[in-house]
Amino acid sequence: MKKKYDVRGMGCAACSARVEKFVGNLTGVQKVEVNLLANSMVVEYDGSICSSQDICDTVRAAGYEASEAESEEEAHRRAGTSAKADTTGAFAGGEITRERTGEMKRRLIVSLIFCVPLFCIAMMGGDGVIWRVVEAALTAPIVGINYKYFTVGFGMLARRGPNMDSLVAMGSAAAIIMMYFESAGMILTLVTLGKFLEARAKGKTGEAIERLMGMAPTEARVVSGEVGFEEPGQTAFAMVPLEKISAGEIVMVEPGEGFPLDGVVVKGQTTVNESALTGESVPVAKTVGDEVCTATANLSGRVWFKVTRTGQDTMLAQIIKMVEEAGASKAPIARFADKVAGVFVPVVMAIAVLATIVWLAVGMAPAKAIMIGVAVLVISCPCALGLATPVAIMVGTGKGAEYGILVRSAEALERACDIQTVVLDKTGTITKGEFASDGTTGIDEIKETSPEAVKELREMGIEVTMLTGDKEEAARDIAKAAGIDSVISGVLPGGKDQVVAEIQAGGTVTAGDGGSRVVAMVGDGINDAPAITRADVGFAIGSGTDVALESADVVLVKDDLRDVPRAIRLSRATMRNIKQNLFWALFYNCIGIPIAAGVLYPVCGLLLSPMIGAACMSLSSVCVVSNALRLRKLKP
Numbered sequence: 001m002k003k004k005y006d007v008r009g010m011g012c013a014a015c016s017a018r019v020e021k022f023v024g025n026l027t028g029v030q031k032v033e034v035n036l037l038a039n040s041m042v043v044e045y046d047g048s049i050c051s052s053q054d055i056c057d058t059v060r061a062a063g064y065e066a067s068e069a070e071s072e073e074e075a076h077r078r079a080g081t082s083a084k085a086d087t088t089g090a091f092a093g094g095e096i097t098r099e100r101t102g103e104m105k106r107r108l109i110v111s112l113i114f115c116v117p118l119f120c121i122a123m124m125g126g127d128g129v130i131w132r133v134v135e136a137a138l139t140a141p142i143v144g145i146n147y148k149y150f151t152v153g154f155g156m157l158a159r160r161g162p163n164m165d166s167l168v169a170m171g172s173a174a175a176i177i178m179m180y181f182e183s184a185g186m187i188l189t190l191v192t193l194g195k196f197l198e199a200r201a202k203g204k205t206g207e208a209i210e211r212l213m214g215m216a217p218t219e220a221r222v223v224s225g226e227v228g229f230e231e232p233g234q235t236a237f238a239m240v241p242l243e244k245i246s247a248g249e250i251v252m253v254e255p256g257e258g259f260p261l262d263g264v265v266v267k268g269q270t271t272v273n274e275s276a277l278t279g280e281s282v283p284v285a286k287t288v289g290d291e292v293c294t295a296t297a298n299l300s301g302r303v304w305f306k307v308t309r310t311g312q313d314t315m316l317a318q319i320i321k322m323v324e325e326a327g328a329s330k331a332p333i334a335r336f337a338d339k340v341a342g343v344f345v346p347v348v349m350a351i352a353v354l355a356t357i358v359w360l361a362v363g364m365a366p367a368k369a370i371m372i373g374v375a376v377l378v379i380s381c382p383c384a385l386g387l388a389t390p391v392a393i394m395v396g397t398g399k400g401a402e403y404g405i406l407v408r409s410a411e412a413l414e415r416a417c418d419i420q421t422v423v424l425d426k427t428g429t430i431t432k433g434e435f436a437s438d439g440t441t442g443i444d445e446i447k448e449t450s451p452e453a454v455k456e457l458r459e460m461g462i463e464v465t466m467l468t469g470d471k472e473e474a475a476r477d478i479a480k481a482a483g484i485d486s487v488i489s490g491v492l493p494g495g496k497d498q499v500v501a502e503i504q505a506g507g508t509v510t511a512g513d514g515g516s517r518v519v520a521m522v523g524d525g526i527n528d529a530p531a532i533t534r535a536d537v538g539f540a541i542g543s544g545t546d547v548a549l550e551s552a553d554v555v556l557v558k559d560d561l562r563d564v565p566r567a568i569r570l571s572r573a574t575m576r577n578i579k580q581n582l583f584w585a586l587f588y589n590c591i592g593i594p595i596a597a598g599v600l601y602p603v604c605g606l607l608l609s610p611m612i613g614a615a616c617m618s619l620s621s622v623c624v625v626s627n628a629l630r631l632r633k634l635k636p
Contacts, residue, residue, distance in 0.1 A: 003052060004328065005041045007034065009064040009152070012164035013341030013386025021342065022062040026050055033330045037202055037390035040328050041066065063159050101203055104196035110145040111189040114138045122182035135181035143176070146188045162345045164382050170349070171377035171610060178367055186611040187378050194618020198383070201625040202391065204632075216294050216316060218242065220260035223250040223304060242310070249307050253298045262293050262309035270301035277315060278558045279403035315557075322406045322555065327394040331410035333578055334389035337585075344382045348593065352376035355597040371610060375596040379613030383621035384588060388581035391628035396574035399634055404542070404557035405567045412553035416537050416571035418518045421503055422457055422564060423531070425496075425523035426468035426475065429541055429561065430482050433524075446481050453561035454483045460565060467491060467499055467521075467531070493527035497534040504536065522564055539564055566636040573634050581624045588620045 010016055016036040023032045023041065028049030034041045043055055052068055059066035118138040121131065143150070153169030156162055168191050175184035222245060224236040237252060242260055245251070250266065253259055259272070271283040274296045283299055286292060292305055294316040311317065356373035360366060393410045400407050407413045427433050431444040457464050465486040466479045475489035491499055504519045521528070521535035529551040532538030540552030541559055556563040596613050600606040 001047045002042065002044045003055075004069040005043065005055065005059070005066045006069050007039055007041050007059060007064055007066045010034075010036055010039060011152070012036070012382040013337065014161075014163040014345045014382045015064065016386055017338050017342040018062050018161045018163070019059055019064055019066075020338070022058050023055060026054060026058050029055070033328070035328045035330065035390055036386045037394060038328050040069065042328055063156050063161055101196070101199040104192060104199050107145050108189070108192045108196045111142050111185075111192050114141045115185045115189040118142075118182050118185045132179060132181070139176065139181040139185045142185045142188050143172075146192055149188065149191070162349060164345070164380075166345060167348060167377045167380055168614075170352075171374045171614075174370060174374045174377075175610060178370055180371070180610075183371070183374070183610050187374075187614040190611065190614040190618050191378070194615075194622055197618070197622045198387075198625055201622060201629060202387075204629055216242070217258050217260045220245055220251045221253070223252050245307060245310060247307050247310060250304055251307060252302065252304050254302055255298055255300055257298050259292045259294055259296050259298060259305070261307050262291070262314045263305035263307045265290050265292060265303050265305045268301055268303035270303050271299045273297040273299055277319065277404060279405075280558055280560075319401055319406060319557070322408055323397050323401045326397040326407050326409050326413065327390070329393075329410040331389055331393055331414045331578070333414055333575070333582075334410075337385045337388055337582060340586075341382050341385050344380070344385065344589075348376065348380040351593060351597060359598060368607070372596070372598050372607065374610045375608045375613040376593060378610050379592045379596040379608065379617050380589060381585070381592075381617045381620045384585035384624045385582070387621055387624050387628075388585050389578050391625050392574050392577045392581060392631065395628050395631040396570060396577070399631055399636075400567065400570050403563070403566060403570075403636060405563055405570060405636075406555040406557065407567070407570075408553050408555070412537055413571050413574055415518065416520070416554065416568055417575045419462060419520045419537060419568055420517045421463045421465060422520045422522060423465045423467050423500060423503065423535070424454075424484070424561070425521075425525065425528050425531075426466055426470060426478055428524040429522055430466065430484075431478060444478070446478060447559075447561065450482045450561050453564060456562065456565040457568075458483070460568065462565075462568070465503070467496055469493065494530075496521075496523075496528065497530035500531045500534045504534075520564070522561070539567070569636040570634065573636070574631060577628055577631055581627055584627070585620070585624055588616075592616055592620075 007019060010019065013036060016034040019041065020032055020034040023029055023034075023043060026045075028046040029043060030046065031044040032041065041059075045055065056066045056068075115138075118135060121135060121138070149165050149172070150169045153163070153165035153167070157166045157170075168187065172184045172187045175181075175187065219239050219241050221237045222240045224238065245261060251260065251263065255270070265286055265288050267288065269285070269287040272286050272292060273281075273283055274293070275281045276295045276297075277293055286303065291308075292303075294314045309315070312321070352373040355376055356369050359369040359372055364372075389410075393413060396413060397407050397410075407416075424430055427444060430450045431446050433444065435444050454464050463486065464484050465488060466475065466482070466484045467488050468475050468478075469491055470478075470489055472487070472489040475487050479485070479487045488499055500519055500521055504516055518536045520537040520539060521531045522539040522541070523529075523532055524541040528540075532540060532551040537554060538552045539554045539556060541561075542555055542557035554567055556567070592613070595606070596608045598607055
């Protein structure tokens with residue numbers, strides 16, 4: 001079975017690595033993914049060997065708290081019925097993120113109130129017992145409000161699982177012992193400032209989903225009686241909370257209102273803005289028999305629709321579910337950062353001790369040598385490594401949702417950037433799937449956007465192949481109209497997945513070169529599902545069958561083939577952002593730690609103040625999150 005858990009207490013990549021290691025070693029657990037950004041964990045396990053309680057107990061043994069996440073039904077009922085509620089941070093860790101931001105704000109304000117005069121006294125050079133007492137008195141509230149660094153940090157140190165809090169606790173405690181009160185106060189204040197900025201920035205990563213969650217009304221106008229009346233104003237109706245409405249009931253929506261649930265229009269006609277779900281800004285005409293969806297806006301006419309899907313079954317709920325699952329999953333590129341994070345803190349502590357010993361051995365004053373060790377501890381930042389991948393994945397998948405591109409997992413998002421060949425089903429994908437008669441035969445019309453999509457893919461250096469069961473002559477005509485050179489025709493429905501496998505194993509279709517290729521399959525029918533599953537990345541057109549949609553790695557909500565190159569551009573931009581984040585996180589630590597350890601002191605007399613180290617540490621993770629947030633401006 002597979003379950004999601006909320007995990008509390010994680011503060012850095014070392015924390016998430018420890019939780020993943022502990023739970024992964026539990027007998028019966030097959031797979032575990034811990035997401036630092038979302039404060040969540042997804043576990044696949046054998047329920048006959050271990051239980052959910054065993055998993056929570058294991059997390060507790062690692063030094064953290066875990067509980068089962070709310071059920072899908074509860075989550076999506078909240079998403080669909082709490083539109084006007086405060087949803088800040090609902091996607092990026094939910095309540096945990098909101099609590100953390102508020103807590104850090106309070107701690108920062110108190111810290112600043114006492115840190116400013118403490119710093120001024122230190123700058124004035126006050127000396128003597130009286131000044132030391134005053135400095136100690138000003139430092140005490142800063143230590144008190146930030147006590148968690150010490151309780152958590154030393155607690156994890158005692159459990160032999162030191163994390164970033166351990167580094168901060170050890171560094172500031174050493175400064176206090178050496179009576180460098182201003183250093184201790186500044187370290188705690190600057191780290192708290194960084195954590196506050198980081199928490200606030202993390203809260204912005206899920207804004208795309210928060211906007212969706214806020215678009216559904218909380219109640220609907222349910223009509224009483226039959227829909228055969230001529231005077232709408234005389235119709236009896238009642239405002240009913242969404243959770244109490246069932247499929248089959250009739251709901252009336254006035255112009256300017258949002259559709260509260262999914263359904264089919266039974267009376268009236270209007271135009272609907274579906275941009276919230278599809279990213280398409282052009283209004284869509286709706287009349288009797290047409291489908292309408294939650295979170296879309298009724299623009300021009302009064303309509304009545306029969307409810308077909310409620311709660312977690314609505315398209316909005318499904319979109320939120322897909323993006324949440326993708327954001328909580330882990331990309332393969334993150335494995336490197338996880339390995340580094342697992343040993344990062346112990347290595348840093350060893351470097352700090354070694355640097356102190358070396359400088360003492362060469363005759364440096366003990367106070368100065370200890371401050372070098374403190375600087376090493378507080379400049380190190382495992383958070384930047386841990387956040388490098390998940391923040392970009394979460395922002396990238398959220399951005400995709402804005403354009404109607406739903407990526408099911410971080411792994412699929414990573415694979416999509418390497419696509420070399422796109423295999424396109426014909427009917428319903430390249431063509432409309434609507435056969436118009438010319439008097440003798442039925443002609444399937446090509447979609448207006450298909451040639452443009454093919455052109456974009458080819459300009460991106462991607463080979464395009466059409467795969468169809470049609471006879472070669474008819475297939476060639478459609479391919480020519482779409483701008484496709486490579487055609488594989490006459491393939492029976494059961495053979496499509498084998499063709500995809502052959503393309504993957506044999507190289508390009510046109511050249512027939514050897515080697516393997518990363519292949520994407522795009523389809524919409526039930527006969528496309530095996531090929532979609534077989535492909536490295538499977539795309540399903542949103543108007544397709546449920547089987548095809550369930551088989552796909554990427555769901556394209558709009559019936560528009562141009563979303564395939566858009567999805568690949570989104571993938572490439574996200575992976576580029578992740579690599580930038582990982583580079584800067586590693587570069588920062590590889591440069592900052594040696595400088596803090598004093599490698600430049602023999603050359604130019606440079607020693608890094610612990611206060612500067614703390615400021616750098618705080619800003620490093622903020623910079624990583626801020627860089628990922630640039631993806632919000634992406635227009636794929």
